[in-house]
Every structure is written in C-alpha cells, then in structure tokens.
Amino acid sequence: MNILVTGGAGYIGCRLVPALLQAGHSVCVVDMLQFGDDGLAACRDKIDLIPGDVRTIAPQMLDGFDAIVHLAGLSNDPTAEFNPEANKAMNLDGTLRMATLAKERGVRRFVFASSCSIYYTQTPDDDLRDEEYPVNPQAPYSWSKRQAEIGLMELTDHNFCPLALRKGTVFGHSPRMRYDLVVNTFTRDAFAKRRLSIHAGGRMWRPMLHIDDAVEAYQAALTAPEEAVRGQIFNVLSDNFTVLKLAHEVRRTLEGHKGIRLDVDIQQVGISRSYRVNGDKFREVIKFAPSHPINAAVDEMWDILECGVDIDNPIYYNIRWLELLCDMERRLRAMGGSPL
Numbered sequence: 001m002n003i004l005v006t007g008g009a010g011y012i013g014c015r016l017v018p019a020l021l022q023a024g025h026s027v028c029v030v031d032m033l034q035f036g037d038d039g040l041a042a043c044r045d046k047i048d049l050i051p052g053d054v055r056t057i058a059p060q061m062l063d064g065f066d067a068i069v070h071l072a073g074l075s076n077d078p079t080a081e082f083n084p085e086a087n088k089a090m091n092l093d094g095t096l097r098m099a100t101l102a103k104e105r106g107v108r109r110f111v112f113a114s115s116c117s118i119y120y121t122q123t124p125d126d127d128l129r130d131e132e133y134p135v136n137p138q139a140p141y142s143w144s145k146r147q148a149e150i151g152l153m154e155l156t157d158h159n160f161c162p163l164a165l166r167k168g169t170v171f172g173h174s175p176r177m178r179y180d181l182v183v184n185t186f187t188r189d190a191f192a193k194r195r196l197s198i199h200a201g202g203r204m205w206r207p208m209l210h211i212d213d214a215v216e217a218y219q220a221a222l223t224a225p226e227e228a229v230r231g232q233i234f235n236v237l238s239d240n241f242t243v244l245k246l247a248h249e250v251r252r253t254l255e256g257h258k259g260i261r262l263d264v265d266i267q268q269v270g271i272s273r274s275y276r277v278n279g280d281k282f283r284e285v286i287k288f289a290p291s292h293p294i295n296a297a298v299d300e301m302w303d304i305l306e307c308g309v310d311i312d313n314p315i316y317y318n319i320r321w322l323e324l325l326c327d328m329e330r331r332l333r334a335m336g337g338s339p340l
Ligand SMILES: NC(=O)c1ccc[n+]([C@@H]2O[C@H](COP(=O)([O-])OP(=O)(O)OC[C@H]3O[C@@H](n4cnc5c(N)ncnc54)[C@H](O)[C@@H]3O)[C@@H](O)[C@H]2O)c1
Pocket: 006, 007, 008, 009, 010, 011, 012, 013, 030, 031, 032, 033, 034, 035, 052, 053, 054, 055, 070, 071, 072, 073, 074, 075, 076, 090, 094, 113, 114, 115, 116, 166, 167, 168, 169, 170, 171, 176, 178, 181, 318
C-alpha cells in the first residue's frame, strides 16, 4: 500500500513508520516537526518526509495514497489545555479537513488516532467501558478527539472507510521518546531517583498499550477487510491496570531483572481521573492479540537509559517543550524574527 502518515515523526510514528516499511508498504510522512525529525533518522532515506501542517496542507498532496494514518495533533491533556484554540484547530478541524480531503481525492481508508481518555471519570469505579458506553468528554483534548470521531464517522460511505482507534496510554521506547507517559515516567524515575511517586493512592484505572502492540494495531487496521472496520470505533489496549499496580510492575521488573531496589511513595491526595476500558471488540473483529508485556518495555527503556540519556531535556515532555517553543517564538518576534 501507499500510506500517508500524518504526525509520523512523533513518538508512535517513529515506531510505526519503520514497521510499515518492513511490511513492504511505501510511506510518506507529513509532520510539522515540533520535535524535529531525528526519530526517523534510521529510515529517512526510505520515506518521503514532508514538513507540513494538516491545517494547511495542499489538497493535491493526498493524491495517490491508499490509506492515511492520522496521528498528527496535540497528543495529551496539558498541551491541549495550554492552547484550547490551537487544540481545536489541530485535533478537530485539522482531522476533519484531512478526512474530507482524503475522501475527495479518493483515499479509501482513514485510520484516526483517537484515545481512551474519552472515557475519563473523576471518581474511580470498576465499570468496564466499551465503545457503546455513553461519553461526553469536556476536557479540551478528549473533547476534540470525540468531536473528530463524530465528524469522521459522518463521512463514511462505500468509497470511504474511516475508523478510529481509541488507544490506551502507550508505553515503551521510541526513537522520538516521551517520558511524560506513566510507565515511561516510572522507568525514568526509577533510574534517576530510585523512587516512584504515586498520588491519590494509585487507585486510578488506566488502559495500557505497549508501543509494539500499538504498531500492530495500526497495521491490522490498515489491512482488515473494509466491511469489518468501515465507520467503526475500536478501543485498543493490552490491559487495564491501576496506577499502583503499574508502579509495582515496574518495581518488580527492575528488582528481578536489574537488581535495583526501589521505594514506592504513595500519597493519598491528588487528582484521580480514572477509566477502565473493554478492548474485546478490536480483539474479536480484527483478531488483535496484544502480546507485549510491561516488563519487556521497562527492560528496554532501562537499557537505553543506562547508555546515557539527558532525561531533563524538555523535548521528552510535550508540555514543557511546547511552552519552550512558544516562549522562543515570542522572543524571536520581539527581536524582529531572528536572533542574529
Ligand atoms: N501516546 C499515547 O499514549 C497516545 C494514546 C492515545 C492516543 N494517542 C494519539 O496518538 C497520536 C500520536 O501520539 P504520539 O504519542 O506519537 O504524539 P507525539 O506528540 O509524540 O507526536 C505528534 C506528532 O504530530 C505532529 N503534529 C502535531 N500537530 C501537527 C499538525 N497540525 N500538522 C502536522 N503535524 C503535527 C508533531 O510534530 C509530532 O511529531 C496523537 O494523535 C495522540 O493524541 C496517543
């Protein structure tokens, strides 16, 4: 297939793009390169990489593709809350613009990166939320994902096959690394402080997804029969964990495999957004069988940290990086556009 990946230079894209190449697809990446393109260095000569913004990309850019994987956008709550207007323009309007153009230009399949954070609740409960569970998210990020899903599904017809993957929180190493995702943060804290800190007693539920399983989910979504996925929303997760259980998984892995002693500091106060999600539909319809455990991801991230990573570099934390870029932009403007 000839595949366009928007946001392909991001955390998930930098693992997905090489896997698509490996599977024999041709890949073009469109990305505004908020985090640069270093994460694609290993496959840079095998792809078309087009610096560009989904809000403004020329329509003819979409000609000739069989499918689009749409990952581009602000990718967590803090960045969406930092600038809700930009979040709406990127995550909702940009998504619907790309999908409408795709349909007009004859791209048949459109796989949208949605999120299980659509199911957030303030108080932890044990309900398993499936795709039929009524949702009405209010936070900018999850609101934009939900509204984009609604608009996207309205475009469905026999020539256009959109689908949305509501992914759980992803974990594991990527060449464009994020340490602002819970398991990755725990692994970093274990490395740097030998201590994991947990708020709200760690009672909050999180659906989790290994990055290799996320990659396999996208590959399956691209190749599944149209009639099985057309106009469908799927929850995609390996399993649900409480944050406390996640911390203990990380601790057990590092104690058992690396001989590291860790403290787990449990505070009872703090925010406790929680959601527990049912992933049966994707497993049944797509025969998706997530197989990558947390301990494998923790081992891999630990080994990479041991090779020397500047974990304080803001580029690994989306909100810190965005704040920094916006501050630089303001300073550059004040200087008349150039520091020299
Ligand atoms: N990482 C997770 O745990 C997770 C979970 C659920 C859903 N998602 C969704 O999956 C997608 C990818 O997540 P990620 O972790 O790789 O994020 P990321 O922040 O690492 O990457 C996002 C990429 O999109 C690009 N981008 C942002 N706005 C753009 C625009 N307007 N035009 C073109 N490119 C743009 C950025 O430059 C970046 O390379 C996002 O849509 C995110 O909301 C991620």
